[in-house]
Amino acid sequence: MSTEEGWTKEQLVERIRAKYKGEGLNPDTFMTGLLWSKPISYWDYINLDALLSLQVPRTIFPDEHVFIMYHQINELIFKMILHEIEQVAEHEGLDVAFFKSRVGRIARYFDMLVSSFSIMQHGMDIDQYMRYRNSLAPASGFQSAQYRLIELCSTDIENLIDNRFRKDYSEDWSYEDCFDKIYWQAAGVDHKTGEKSYTLEDFESKYMDRFIETAARYEDRNLYALYHKLDEEASGDEELRQVMRHLDYTVNIKWVMAHYSAARHYLNSGNTKAQATGGSEWEKYMLPRYQKRIFFPSLWTEAEIATWGVAAEEALEGG
Secondary structure, three states: OEEOOEHHHHHHHHHHHHHHHHHHOHHHHHHHHHHOOOOHHHHHOHHHHHHEEEEEEEEOOOOHHHHHHHHHHHHHHHHHHHHHHHHHHHOOOHHHHHHHHHHHHHHHHHHHHHHHHHHHHOOOOOHHHHHHHHHHOOOHHHOOOHHHHHHHHHHHHHHHHHOOOOHHOOOOOOOHHHHHOOHHHHOEEEOOOOOOOOHHHHHHHHHHHHHHHHHHOOOOOOOOHHHOOHHHHOOOHHHHHHHHHHHHHHHHHHHHHHHHHHHHHHHHOOOOOOOOOOOOOOOHHHHHHHHOOOOOOOHHHHHHHHOOHHHHHHHHHHH
C-alpha cells in the first residue's frame, strides 16, 4: 500500500528516519514521541483563545471594540506583507517570475486593506468615536512601526524624504540625516518651532534603532532596488511593470485617500475640525499631492508624478 505521495509505508518511515539523521538527531526519539502526541485542533493551531483576548478597550463605548480589532487586523496584514518582502529579499537566484508573484501578493493584501476601510468609516457611531478617541491621545496611526518598515523595505530611502527637502537629498547623508527629514516627521514636528511632539519622540525612542538597521539592511535589496537588479528582463516585462504600478498607486494614493476619507468623516463631523490624537495637521500630512510618496518613480511619467493623487482627491471631493 502506498501513501498519497506514492511511497510505500516502509519508504515513508525510512525517509522520516533519514530526515532526522540528516539533522544529527535520533529518529527513534521523535517517532516514539508520536505515540503520546495529541491531534492538533484549529483553535490551538492559530492560538485562538490568546488572539481573542487581545482586545482591551479603555472606555465604556461598544464601538471602541471595532476600532481596536480593525487596527489589530491591519497589523496582521502588515506582518504578512513584510513576510512576502523578506521572501523576495532572501530568495537565491531571484528571477522575474518569483519577484512578480510576490509583488502580486503584496498588491492583493493592500487591495484588501483599501476595501476594508469602509468598515471603520461606516462601522462606528460618530458620537461614540469622538468621545472615546480622547482616551487614545497621544497615540497616533503614524506610530505603526510595521507600516514604516514596509516603506523602508519597498523603496530607496530618498523616496521617503519629505517632499520639501527631497531636492536637497545627498548620498552623503547619514541614515540619521535621512530620518530627520523623512516624511512622517511632518506629523509630529511643530513647523513653527521645529520642536518634536511627545508622540513622535516616543515613537522614535522605541523604534528608531530598528528603522536605521532596516534601512541599512534593505538599502540594496528593497523592492525597487531588486527590480533594477533584474535589469533588462524586468524592464521588458510589461505585466511586472503594471503589477508594481498597481502596488505603488494602491499604497501611496488609494490606501492614503481611504484613510484620509475615514479621518475626515469623523474629525470634520462637528462644527469645528478636530485635531488628530497625535496633534498633527493631518490633512496636509496625509494628502498624496503634498508628499508625493512614490515607491517606484521610474515607472511613472513626469506628468503622472506632477499630478500625483490629484485625480483621487478630486474624485473624493466630487463624490
